[in-house]
Every structure is written in C-alpha cells, then in structure tokens.
Amino acid sequence: MRRWGPERRADGRVRFHLWAPDRSAVALKLADGGSLAMTRDEAGWFVCDAEAAPGTRYRFDLGDLQVPDPASRGQAGGVHGWSVLPAPDRYVWQHDDWQGRPWREAVIEEVHVGLAGGFAGLAEQLPGIAELGITAIELMPIAAFSGTRNWGYDGVLPYAPAEAYGTPEELKALIDRAHGLGLMVLLDVVYNHFGPDGNYLGAYASAFFNPDAHTPWGAAIDFDAEPVRRFFIDNARMWLEEYRLDGLRFDAVHAIADNGFLDAMADELREATTGRHVHLILENERNDADRLAPGRFDAQWNDDFHNTLHVLLTGEREGYYADFADRPTEKLARCLAEGFVYQGDPSANRDGARRGKPSGHLSPTAFVSFLQNHDQIGNRAFGERLTVLADPDRLRAATALLLLSPQIPLIFTGDALGSRSPFLFFTDFHDALADTVCEGRRREFAPFAAFADEQARARIPDPNAEATFAASRPKPGPDAADWRRLYRDLIAIRRRAIMPRLDGARGKAADLLGDGAVAARWHMADGAVLGLAVNLGDTPVSFPASRGETLFTLRHPGAPASFAAWLET
Numbered sequence: 001m002r003r004w005g006p007e008r009r010a011d012g013r014v015r016f017h018l019w020a021p022d023r024s025a026v027a028l029k030l031a032d033g034g035s036l037a038m039t040r041d042e043a044g045w046f047v048c049d050a051e052a053a054p055g056t057r058y059r060f061d062l063g064d065l066q067v068p069d070p071a072s073r074g075q076a077g078g079v080h081g082w083s084v085l086p087a088p089d090r091y092v093w094q095h096d097d098w099q100g101r102p103w104r105e106a107v108i109e110e111v112h113v114g115l116a117g118g119f120a121g122l123a124e125q126l127p128g129i130a131e132l133g134i135t136a137i138e139l140m141p142i143a144a145f146s147g148t149r150n151w152g153y154d155g156v157l158p159y160a161p162a163e164a165y166g167t168p169e170e171l172k173a174l175i176d177r178a179h180g181l182g183l184m185v186l187l188d189v190v191y192n193h194f195g196p197d198g199n200y201l202g203a204y205a206s207a208f209f210n211p212d213a214h215t216p217w218g219a220a221i222d223f224d225a226e227p228v229r230r231f232f233i234d235n236a237r238m239w240l241e242e243y244r245l246d247g248l249r250f251d252a253v254h255a256i257a258d259n260g261f262l263d264a265m266a267d268e269l270r271e272a273t274t275g276r277h278v279h280l281i282l283e284n285e286r287n288d289a290d291r292l293a294p295g296r297f298d299a300q301w302n303d304d305f306h307n308t309l310h311v312l313l314t315g316e317r318e319g320y321y322a323d324f325a326d327r328p329t330e331k332l333a334r335c336l337a338e339g340f341v342y343q344g345d346p347s348a349n350r351d352g353a354r355r356g357k358p359s360g361h362l363s364p365t366a367f368v369s370f371l372q373n374h375d376q377i378g379n380r381a382f383g384e385r386l387t388v389l390a391d392p393d394r395l396r397a398a399t400a401l402l403l404l405s406p407q408i409p410l411i412f413t414g415d416a417l418g419s420r421s422p423f424l425f426f427t428d429f430h431d432a433l434a435d436t437v438c439e440g441r442r443r444e445f446a447p448f449a450a451f452a453d454e455q456a457r458a459r460i461p462d463p464n465a466e467a468t469f470a471a472s473r474p475k476p477g478p479d480a481a482d483w484r485r486l487y488r489d490l491i492a493i494r495r496r497a498i499m500p501r502l503d504g505a506r507g508k509a510a511d512l513l514g515d516g517a518v519a520a521r522w523h524m525a526d527g528a529v530l531g532l533a534v535n536l537g538d539t540p541v542s543f544p545a546s547r548g549e550t551l552f553t554l555r556h557p558g559a560p561a562s563f564a565a566w567l568e569t
Contacts, residue, residue: 002045004231005071005159006052006085014052014085018060018069019045019203019227019468029066031057034084043227044205054087067200071231072144072160074168079156079198080142088242091172098179100277101135103298104502107403107491108136108186110373114149115413115473119166123174126181132416132484133491136184138249140374142171143190146197147428149469151374153187153251154195154427170244175244184246186279187239190404191232192255193217197433215255223261233265240273247279249301254285266296280370287340287356292366299408302367304341306376308332312516312536313390318448320457323349328536329518333510335522336405336532339367359437364406364505364522368515371395371402372412374423381445381460383422385414389476393561395535396486400554400563401534403490404498406505406522411487414474418483424461426469434464493551497567501525514541517558529568535560 006170007015016028021044028036028048038046038060059066059082068075072083109129116122122137129137141152148164155162161171175185193215194201201208208228213220223229239245248269253262266280282291282300293296307324308331310316317325324331324341331341338360348353359366370376377383386395402409414421429437442460445451451460461468477483501524508529510520516537522530533543535558543557548568555562 002043002047002227002230004227004234005069005073009049011105011200013049014056015047015049016058016069017045017047017071018204019043020060020062023062023204025063026204027061029059029061035061035373036541038130045227052085054085054090056085057082058085059083062204065200065203067203068157070157070159070201071234075157075160075163078163079146083160086168091169091176093172094176095179098244099275099498100279101182102277102503103185103279105495105499106136106184106408107134107494108138108368109134109413109416109546110138110140110370110410111413112140112151112374112472113142113165114469119161119170119174120165120532123170123177126178126183127240128176130181130183132488133495134411135182136246137178138186138188138410141188141190141251144198145195147430149426149428149466150195151378151425151427152191154197155190156195156198158189158191158232159238172243179244184279186247186249186281188249188251189236189239189254190251191235192221192252197429217255220257223256223258227260228265230554233268234262236265236269237272240269240278246277247298249281249282249283251283251569252285253278253282253291259288259291262291263296270296285355287342287359289340289343289357289359289362291363292359299366299368301373302335302339302369302407304331304339305335305367305407306371308335308341308375309371309401309406309536310376310386313394313398314388316389320349323347329512329514329516333512333518333520336518337507337510339364339407339507350438360507363502364507365408367407367503369402369405369407369411370410371398373410374412377412377423378425381448381451383424383461383472385420385423387418387420391561392479394557397534397536397554397561397563399486399564400490401532401554403487403494404532404552404565405520406498406502406524406530409494416484416487417474417480418477419474419480420477421473421475423470423474424468425463426472427463428469429464438462438464442449459501466530490552493565497549497551498524498530499529501528505530511544513543513558514539517541519544524567527569531566531568532564533557534563 026038026046038048069083073086074084076082143155144157144160145155178185209219210222279298309323311328340359342356343358346352383401442457451457504525508521517535546566551565553564557564
C-alpha cells in the first residue's frame with residue numbers, strides 16, 4: 001500500500017511518492033539543481049529514491065508545472081514554494097510518559113495560533129490557561145494556507161504546519177509544554193475541501209474530486225478512491241502519532257457525506273493509538289446521532305445549544321437563528337435533557353427539510369456545548385462577541401449553565417477575560433482573489449435587514465486588510481478580573497463535583513419554569529442527581545428546592561439573570 005509523503009528507507013535514502021494518475025511523466029526536482037525521473041506504476045503512483053538529508057528542499061516537476069508535495073511536512077516560501085524534507089527525530093520529547101486525560105475531564109478553550117503569536121507565542125500563554133482550570137486547548141486549523149493570515153479553513157497542504165506559525169519543532173514544543181502542564185491539545189482538521197489558492201491536485205490527480213457532487217467550496221472530494229482515503233487517514237495518523245496530539249476535531253463532515261469513510265478512519269485511528277486517551281470530535285450539521293455510538297467518535301459540536309442560548313440572550317432571529325426563534329425555552333429544555341434540539345424535526349432554515357436523529361439515549365458527554373466559537377462570532381459581519389451583544393448578568397448565568405452542565409464545555413479565546421474585541425473573518429489573499437473574497441463576504445450579508453443596501457455592506461471590514469487581523473486579537477475587557485474569577489470558580493466546581501460522576505450520566509428531566517427559564521436534572525454515574533436551573537427571562541420564577549449540596553448560585557434564585565446548581569447524593 002502506497003503512503004503519501006517522503007519515507008526514509010533502511011539504507012538511508014529517501015523514497016518520494018506522488019499520485020498523479022493524469023500524468024505520464026513526473027520528475028523529482030531538488031533545490032540544489034538536481035532532478036530525478038520518477039517511475040510510474042499502473043495505479044498512477046510515481047516513485048523514486050534519492051540521497052536527501054533533512055532540510056532538503058524539493059518539488060515535483062510535471063513538465064508544464066512545478067508543484068509542492070501535497071503531503072509536504074513543511075514549506076519554505078509558502079504554499080507555492082519548496083517542500084522541505086522533515087527531520088522526525090530532531091525534537092526530543094520532555095514528557096514522554098504523557099497518556100492524555102479521559103474525555104470526562106475535558107474543558108476546552110478554542111484558540112487561533114496566529115493571533116496568539118504563533119506556536120512559540122501560544123506556548124508562553126499555556127500556564128495562564130492551565131491556571132484557569134482549562135484542561136484542553138483546541139487549535140483552529142494550522143495546515144499550510146496561502147499568505148500569512150487565515151482562519152485556517154483555506155488550507156491546501158494538510159501535512160505541513162503553516163510556515164507563518166513556526167516550525168514543526170516549535171509545534172512539538174508547544175504540545176510538549178501543554179502536556180507538562182496537564183493540558184490536552186486538540187486540532188481542528190479540514191478534510192471536506194481545500195482552499196482556493198495553492199491547491200494543485202486538480203492539475204495531476206483529477207480523480208481526487210467528484211465533479212458530479214458539489215459543496216460550497218466546489219467539487220466534492222471523492223473518498224471512493226483509495227489514494228484519497230489514505231491521504232486523509234495518513235494525515236490524521238501523523239497528527240496523532242508524530243505530533244502526539246490528544247485528539248482531532250473534524251470540520252464540517254456533513255460536506256464529506258461518506259459515513260463509511262468516517263467510520264473506517266475512526267476505527268484505524270483507534271487501533272493505531274491504543275494505550276492512551278485520544279479523542280475524536282465531529283462538526284456535523286446533520287445531527288447524526290449514529291456517528292456518536294461508543295467506540296468511534298467521542299462527541300459532536302452541538303450548534304443547537306449555542307443557537308438556542310443566542311436567541312434567548314440577544315433576541316436575534318435572522319438567518320439560522322430562525323430555527324430557534326419559536327419556543328426557544330422549550331428548545332433549551334430539550335437540548336439540556338437530550339442533546340440535540342433537532343432530532344428529525346423540519347428546519348425552516350432548510351426549506352422544511354428534516355434534520356437530525358434521536359439523541360436522548362446518548363451520554364451528555366457526546367455533546368460539546370459552547371456560547372461562542374470562531375464560527376458564531378466570526379461569521380457575523382462585525383465579529384461581535386456576546387459581551388457586546390448581551391446583558392452581562394444574563395451572560396454570566398448562561399456561562400454558569402455552560403460550565404456546570406454535564407455536556408462538555410468549550411469556550412473561545414478571550415471569553416474568560418470578558419474580551420470585547422471582535423473576532424473578524426480574515427485572510428491574506430491578493431489581486432483578483434482578494435477582491436473576490438471581499439465582495440463575496442459583503443454579498444453574504446445582503447439578505448440581512450441591516451445590510452440591505454450597498455452602502456451598509458461597504459462598512460463590513462475587508463478580510464484581507466492587516467488591520468482586520470490586528471483588530472481580532474483578544475484584549476481583556478474592563479471587568480476582566482471578575483470574568484476570570486467566575487470562570488475559575490465554576491471550573492473548580494466542575495472538576496470537584498461533576499467530572500468524577502460523568503461516565504454513564506444520563507438526562508433525567510427538564511422542566512419549563514417560565515419564559516426563558518428552565519430547570520434540568522441528570523442521573524450521574526454514582527447515583528447522585530445533578531440539578532441546574534437558569535432564568536434568562538425578564539420575569540421572576542420559582543426554582544426547584546434543592547435537597548442536597550448547593551454547588552453554586554448567581555443572584556437570588558429565580559430572579560431574572562439567576563442561576564443555581566445543586567447535587568443530591
């Protein structure tokens with residue numbers, strides 16, 4: 001079975017591979033001027049062995065075009081430049097005995113490496129993250145992309161850490177330092193599409209794509225082809241094995257639309273990483289509960305939790321929030337008790353199409369909940385956070401609900417500082433592509449009432465402007481110390497009273513207390529009952545009486561913007 005990427009042989013030589021079924025001849029070109037013809041087999045793989053030391057720069061010569069290795073482990077000069085032969089043994093791991101942490105202990109902070117100052121800059125921030133009680137950081141995609149600024153979802157070389165963020169060794173040092181602080185490191189990977197600049201696969205391997213299946217990013221990737229399946233499975237294995245990451249979050253798998261591939265990948269990753277805790281998380285608009293059966297994927301990002309809370313906190317009803325504007329309190333109750341809100345129900349935002357499958361039988365830990373993430377902030381025209389959009393007392397109550405619910409909580413960088421900085425959509429494209437991206441971004445908001453006229457849309461920040469990127473760095477809000485104290489206290493309660501009881505927990509009931517007010521209870525693994533009540537409405541309600549230990553209260557129980565948590569043992 002052919003593997004993607006360079007492979008060092010027992011004799012010290014390096015074997016280079018390229019799957020180029022559309023080509024009859026390919027040569028390996030070295031930056032020092034050398035060139036070697038590659039041998040083609042019947043499946044379209046080109047292979048050659050060469051004397052090459054770590055750090056050697058190379059690319060593939062197709063005759064009319066020179067391209068980087070699609071499985072390049074590092075780039076010099078960007079995604080159009082030279083691929084760099086790795087030195088896999090150069091980094092010496094300091095925490096070789098790290099085995100990870102169980103999923104029940106996950107409290108995740110999503111971070112953007114570029115805004116944090118690259119791999120080295122983020123490594124310096126880890127002690128503060130760990131001190132807060134966070135147990136995992138989730139890196140937005142880091143695969144090589146065009147330019148120096150990007151969310152990461154425009155990656156084109158999935159095996160190569162972005163050159164602008166640092167070297168592979170600096171990435172390993174970041175992960176190693178995190179492990180020394182007890183932090184897991186998760187990575188967001190994009191296997192559903194490639195970015196618009198720097199993807200050369202179509203020039204020599206058109207079979208990589210299915211022209212009859214379309215996604216928002218163009219022709220869909222064809223996972224029926226074995227070299228394509230191996231390209232992504234090998235990539236996932238590289239991150240987990242060579243970089244010792246603790247898990248992967250698979251972006252927008254609804255655009256992959258191949259459950260057989262997803263399940264086969266999960267099975268192989270599980271087999272390859274036995275003996276340590278590795279976590280596999282999905283983003284899946286289909287709310288496919290079948291993918292969350294024990295043994296393959298640990299959890300799914302639960303947009304339903306966010307969307308319901310966002311409507312209750314802000315009153316916004318446009319776009320996909322329309323699906324949550326009708327009876328949002330009932331939807332919150334269902335989300336707390338059963339996970340998904342949409343479990344086969346018709347979606348108005350999808351022209352009445354049904355979405356989701358029943359999820360009430362799943363563990364609460366099968367759902368990653370959040371009040372904010374990169375999408376939910378950055379896909380707003382001006383990137384506003386909830387600290388700007390919502391009443392601060394109600395936001396604190398919602399934060400307590402997030403952190404003390406049995407579902408796995410995720411926060412976004414800056415949340416624990418009460419940051420009011422925007423998180424904007426940013427890229428670093430040039431020329432015609434830059435104009436297309438900017439125009440497309442503004443056209444995206446034309447259906448919204450606030451951007452109905454062209455003059456209003458012109459105020460939307462240009463994604464390619466460096467100032468857009470700079471404005472997105474999270475700065476502490478004016479009440480940062482209070483927010484940090486709240487997060488630290490809530491996470492400490494979660495660690496003491498909830499985490500040890502999560503395995504085997506099940507939803508028990510969720511009751512409506514009034515407009516915007518809900519109480520929910522869960523059977524925990526040791527027989528205890530966890531109870532939470534929140535009032536995000538304007539009218540006082542009566543919270544259930546607690547017959548056990550009070551874990552936390554916010555404001556007078558039952559008052560607007562109040563919260564209570566208790567444990568009955």
